[in-house]
Amino acid sequence: MKQIAVRILQAFGLVLAVIVLNFMLVHLAPGDAVDALAGTAGEMSPETTERLRAQYGLDEPVTTQLVTYIGNVLQGDLGVSIGNNNRPVTEMIAERLWPTVLLSITALSFAILVGVFVGTLAARRPESGFSHFTTVFALVGFAMPAFWTGYLLLIVFSAKLGWLPVSGMEDLRFRGGWFAQQWDVAKHLFLPALALGLIYIAAYSRLSRASMLEVLESDYVRTARAKGLGERSVLFKHALRNGVIPIVTVMGLQFGAILSGAILVETVFSWPGVGRLAFEAVVERDTNVLLGVLFLVSLAVIIANFLTDLLYRFIDPRIRVSGSANG
Amino acid sequence: MGSRNWRSLLAAVLTLSLFAVACGGSDDTTEAADTTEAADTTDSEEVDEPAAASEPEPEFVEEAGGDFLLRPENVPTDDQRGGVVVVGYAGAIPHTNGAVSSGYAVNTVGPQVNASLLRYNDDYQPVPYLADTWTIADDGLSVTLELNAEARFHDGEDVTCTDVDFSIKTSQANHPFKPMFAPVTGVDGGDTKSCVVNLSQPHPALLIAFSPGLLPIIPEHIFNDGQEMKTHPRNSTDVIGAGPFKLVEFDGSEVVRFEANDDFFLPGLPYLDELIFDLGLDPATVTLGLETGEFDIAAGDGAHGGQVVVDALEDPNLRVSDKGFEAIGSIPWIQLNLRDEVLSDVRVRQALAYAIDKEAYNDVIAVGLNNTAQCGPIQRNSPYYNPDGKCYDFDLEKAQALMDEAGYSDGFSLTMNQSQANVPTMELIAEMWAKIGVTVEISLDADFPDWIAKTVGEGTEFDATWTTLWNWGDPVIGVNRSYNCDNRVAGVAFSNMSWYCNEEVDSLLNDAGLEFDDAKRAELYYSAADIINEEVPVIYLSNQVWYTRMQKSLQNSPESIWGFMDSWAEMWVDE
Numbered sequence: 001m002k003q004i005a006v007r008i009l010q011a012f013g014l015v016l017a018v019i020v021l022n023f024m025l026v027h028l029a030p031g032d033a034v035d036a037l038a039g040t041a042g043e044m045s046p047e048t049t050e051r052l053r054a055q056y057g058l059d060e061p062v063t064t065q066l067v068t069y070i071g072n073v074l075q076g077d078l079g080v081s082i083g084n085n086n087r088p089v090t091e092m093i094a095e096r097l098w099p100t101v102l103l104s105i106t107a108l109s110f111a112i113l114v115g116v117f118v119g120t121l122a123a124r125r126p127e128s129g130f131s132h133f134t135t136v137f138a139l140v141g142f143a144m145p146a147f148w149t150g151y152l153l154l155i156v157f158s159a160k161l162g163w164l165p166v167s168g169m170e171d172l173r174f175r176g177g178w179f180a181q182q183w184d185v186a187k188h189l190f191l192p193a194l195a196l197g198l199i200y201i202a203a204y205s206r207l208s209r210a211s212m213l214e215v216l217e218s219d220y221v222r223t224a225r226a227k228g229l230g231e232r233s234v235l236f237k238h239a240l241r242n243g244v245i246p247i248v249t250v251m252g253l254q255f256g257a258i259l260s261g262a263i264l265v266e267t268v269f270s271w272p273g274v275g276r277l278a279f280e281a282v283v284e285r286d287t288n289v290l291l292g293v294l295f296l297v298s299l300a301v302i303i304a305n306f307l308t309d310l311l312y313r314f315i316d317p318r319i320r321v322s323g324s325a326n327g
Numbered sequence: 328m329g330s331r332n333w334r335s336l337l338a339a340v341l342t343l344s345l346f347a348v349a350c351g352g353s354d355d356t357t358e359a360a361d362t363t364e365a366a367d368t369t370d371s372e373e374v375d376e377p378a379a380a381s382e383p384e385p386e387f388v389e390e391a392g393g394d395f396l397l398r399p400e401n402v403p404t405d406d407q408r409g410g411v412v413v414v415g416y417a418g419a420i421p422h423t424n425g426a427v428s429s430g431y432a433v434n435t436v437g438p439q440v441n442a443s444l445l446r447y448n449d450d451y452q453p454v455p456y457l458a459d460t461w462t463i464a465d466d467g468l469s470v471t472l473e474l475n476a477e478a479r480f481h482d483g484e485d486v487t488c489t490d491v492d493f494s495i496k497t498s499q500a501n502h503p504f505k506p507m508f509a510p511v512t513g514v515d516g517g518d519t520k521s522c523v524v525n526l527s528q529p530h531p532a533l534l535i536a537f538s539p540g541l542l543p544i545i546p547e548h549i550f551n552d553g554q555e556m557k558t559h560p561r562n563s564t565d566v567i568g569a570g571p572f573k574l575v576e577f578d579g580s581e582v583v584r585f586e587a588n589d590d591f592f593l594p595g596l597p598y599l600d601e602l603i604f605d606l607g608l609d610p611a612t613v614t615l616g617l618e619t620g621e622f623d624i625a626a627g628d629g630a631h632g633g634q635v636v637v638d639a640l641e642d643p644n645l646r647v648s649d650k651g652f653e654a655i656g657s658i659p660w661i662q663l664n665l666r667d668e669v670l671s672d673v674r675v676r677q678a679l680a681y682a683i684d685k686e687a688y689n690d691v692i693a694v695g696l697n698n699t700a701q702c703g704p705i706q707r708n709s710p711y712y713n714p715d716g717k718c719y720d721f722d723l724e725k726a727q728a729l730m731d732e733a734g735y736s737d738g739f740s741l742t743m744n745q746s747q748a749n750v751p752t753m754e755l756i757a758e759m760w761a762k763i764g765v766t767v768e769i770s771l772d773a774d775f776p777d778w779i780a781k782t783v784g785e786g787t788e789f790d791a792t793w794t795t796l797w798n799w800g801d802p803v804i805g806v807n808r809s810y811n812c813d814n815r816v817a818g819v820a821f822s823n824m825s826w827y828c829n830e831e832v833d834s835l836l837n838d839a840g841l842e843f844d845d846a847k848r849a850e851l852y853y854s855a856a857d858i859i860n861e862e863v864p865v866i867y868l869s870n871q872v873w874y875t876r877m878q879k880s881l882q883n884s885p886e887s888i889w890g891f892m893d894s895w896a897e898m899w900v901d902e
Contacts, residue, residue: 005853035776052558154612154615167608172603
């Protein structure tokens, strides 16, 4: 418990540091959100510009703005979107959260299941054609940026074959019942999830192959085989549990990468998630929205790492025991 | 349940769902095929030609007592009315109130929910809209408007002179184009429909400023509550206008959804049941969505002249139009900073102008789709454009001679700044100017605020930048701002960014702004243009032709002189 308390305190300090860093970085760039607003409005008189700067507190020194911002964040207020007619940032993020969660979890689940399965099979016969194919696939899959994969998938499955929709999370003309609506969402989800997941399929298959190769050389696996257990049982019951530990570690560490990948994929597929919101905020210099998304992502990564830690202990009891002994 | 079973269950569920999803293309395929077939059978005409006329004259025009349609020759039958149009839009839309913004996005959706006093036909002539009639007083100091007796806002309140007065005052206080209504001193008429717009001086540009994209009539009873108009919540939430559509959903970065206003004051309109803007799309996604039939029309993707237009011309399901947007008159140009010592020499500026091969620029940057015959500050579609103005045709010898005369035989260096997206343009210009010894150092701007800070901010350091400026229907609105001495304002985008000043030009532009006689007005603009052309504060590169890509089934697409920034009430789908 003490360890968990320490971790929570560390996380709080980290979040605070991230807020300060993000705020300073965003405010170091020349111009501000009112300039961007002037751009979308065509042009703006100096009087209006000053009036709006005062309204949003942008005429205050940066340090004053920072202190005000931190105070507001601690009260759960992420400010309003200047580019979106003063909509509360929390409301905007809340609307976009579910699509990103759906996309990320689908992509990650897909990547883990396929990657681990393929990697395990490849490890079974390391010199087989399938194993070599897995290695090459992993290399190619990992080298292809998600946005590039996304466009390729769109061209093939949407433009050429016409099987799947091009953009969004739903057909805007759609009228139908609940099940039909879920089906519509599933059709829209398939390509973005595949584009985002392919990189991780590659990574997980390569990682699980290497990990399983090591585990399959272990004494206990040899013993299991000597006892006459079937190969499937040896692989999936005995070896996989140990072989999957590095995957769990990497999965936690890669949660942030999944979210950054989601920015690109959501933009290519016009998926209405937090990633696309961040992209739009950058383009429109919508400072509060950008800071809000960065805050949320930082928080999500910290929580994901924390949970990974717990999951890690659950999968490998040795870590739990060792942790207790040390704690 | 053991962990193995749990994993197996999860794997099974996921596999089944993925399999199910993977098999889900059949419906789409059928829909796509149907759409294609419909499109193929409904329009066998040439590209750029609208569909054949269905009925010569709709009955409801006579009923309404005026010819308010821009496309009376293309009216749907009762069976053809209704339907949904989905617009693929690359970009966000902050709100719908064009009284406080000249933004293209705002004024594309704004005229769907708001109505204006007038619309304009293809000949630049006003057409009745909220105003049934308009009369300019002999002395030019007032305009009398009779508002449509049936005109009501979506909440049932009458549109009256109070709303006209409030809308103009809102524009005066908040809209970037101050000259539009600067001479308006007030609107008489109160809560009646007979309004008199009073002016401090004659103002020929007033009527075109009554267009949908320049002055929406917004409800005084909704907005007059003391809140800041630029960020008023009713600009995007529970929007009440008098336009042909009602706003039912607004998420400015995702979707804007309109449904037909059944009580619209112009009978028979709008033809569509629903109009949906799918927003925030990647330009490539817009193109793909157009190809697959997900979108009926593409917008906001900046594809005025590019390969996507060429590709769309070859697509049998699509129509590409180069009609519309004529009043906008967008001119890509190179802005020179006259505060720079070298660039303050007019001979240097002329040399730079002569050294630009506009044809090459058009071919490389716009796939040859723009119009290079743009010689002067007033755009070539305007009645005040002088086609015989000095054009600075590509001539390296003249350019070099002017450089020698100015004492820069060995050339000089300058910086050119713009965003990453405009690097090809800057590299091309740099290559051209290198031929007369001018070395261009390209400086990248992170985004629009960065460009503002570098180009029009306090103590600006730029030498040259590339930008595009719009004429906005009348020179008073969109031209004067770039050349007037008193519009040299630091920090204001699209002001007189070159810091150019010539009192004679100011005087000519001012006189032209007061002149009702079109011939005399044109003469004044010709004279001003001659001086500006000679002094080269900016280098005009072309006149941007706006190409609109759409499904062939789409009828009465936005092809008026204001393009998308007009009411889409007459749009329909021939399915």
